[in-house]
Amino acid sequence: MNASPNGLSDARIWTRLQPVVATALVAALIGIPLWLVVATAGKSQSEAIKPDLSPPTDWRLLENLTQIWTDAKVPAAFLGSLLILVPTVAGVLVCGSMAAWVLARRATRFTAFLYAIAISGIVLPPAVVTVVLLLRQLGLAGTAVGMIGVYMGIYLSTVVFFVTGFVRTIPVSLEEAARIDGAGPLLVFRRVVLPLLRPVLATATILICLYVWNDVFYAFFVVGGRLDTLPLNLFRVASAGLYLNNWHLIFAYVILMSLPLIVVFAVAQRKIISGITSGAVK
Template identity: 35%
Template sequence: MPILWAFLMSLKTRADALAMPPKWVFTPTFEHYQTVWSDGSLLAYTQNSLIVTLSATAIGLLLGVPAAYMLARMRFRGKRSLLLGILSTRMIPPVAFIVPFFVIFTNLGLKDTYTALIIVYLTIILGFVIWMMRSYILEIPLELEEAARIDGCSQWQTFRFVVLPLCLPGLATSAIFSFIYAWNEFLYAMILTNRHAKTLPLGIYNWVSYEEVRWGELTAAAVLAMLPVLVFYFFVQRALVRGLTMGAVKG
């Protein structure tokens, strides 16, 4: 209903949008989409969000999946404490880190940069990827890896050719949730960016002012912001389904 409401609101004139009771039958208009598109800044914000989101998601998977594999298969002292420390990144409210992050990145000269946002998003994404992928890897029979090692595979080859193909559902799920988190994140982006690295959620918020809320443009921008997520989900969903249909002995 919220998505349907936003879509219908983006097609209403200002008078229809503010009508009480709400109008369900009206003449649609695309003037709000034209206004948002002609503004020009939406494309820049979208580019910033794509750079930050894809980079954070890719780096999160690149670092998180091998870490999850080692935490699932290796035994070492302090492993439980390390897992708890990783989980704590999801337990503490993000607002608690605003001031430390702001001070650190300001002193390093990284405020209003892609690097700052990517690092901040990784603090959340990495913990999620590690715990998600570790649970998938623990479900893979250890005998498959032992058979690969007997056949002459190194630990890296076993991870690459045996474990990763069986973890495609987990990889797809982790990628989807990481992408959605980074794409929709608002709080850190508002504090750590000013102009150059401003992301799409902040660009949508531009249509909210002290005097009024331009509901038509706001909802039109929100609908456009959903499209990249839907496209990303479409491609990742194919990998998820392919992973579910793969067998452990498929040659």
């Protein structure tokens, strides 16, 4: 049986409308919450008592950001978050990429077993109570070093999982050519493998920064109040009597806390695109 002309035309119209509908849904899912945050952060205290989507009558976004920057001690919390984030991301990327390179190139039962253990952290939830007790025994509870160690243990599995699959797509002939020229394992990894891993490492950087920067659960149990980070400081500010129900200040804090992640995403996204483009050209 031949399809009717009306049926074919309807199918073509729906095919053309699918990208538009998908784009509209994504824009609504992202744009509505984003507008709620920005609009509430730009309102006065009286207007922001009940957050809604209505625009403020008088935009006070800059004033609210300035007030929260000074009164909530954001600079100190920002430095505390950086003190944990930067070593965590650097350590996880270096250790995870080197381990993934070895696991991807040595196809033995033992390395397969090690790979299964390495990525088990993705599905197995960490035991918070055990981690806290262990850090107390080691004298690292409430310290930045202990918090960095916890984050590296949690997110190392993610890097190993992503990078291992990517390394398997890299031709072994590139590494063999470097070894023929007299390069050792570390030099081969640094000069040949690591530059090719930029797209996947940029993706891993975005994910790890997102998890660590916004984490309040592990930071609350591990460092407590001994080290101030942006999420912990936001929890303290939101719970304080001075800022209770002051949604314009709380949402302004959320904007300040999100700006560094936007910068990281913009930089890493460019790295992903440039890495894919250079790989396609080669």
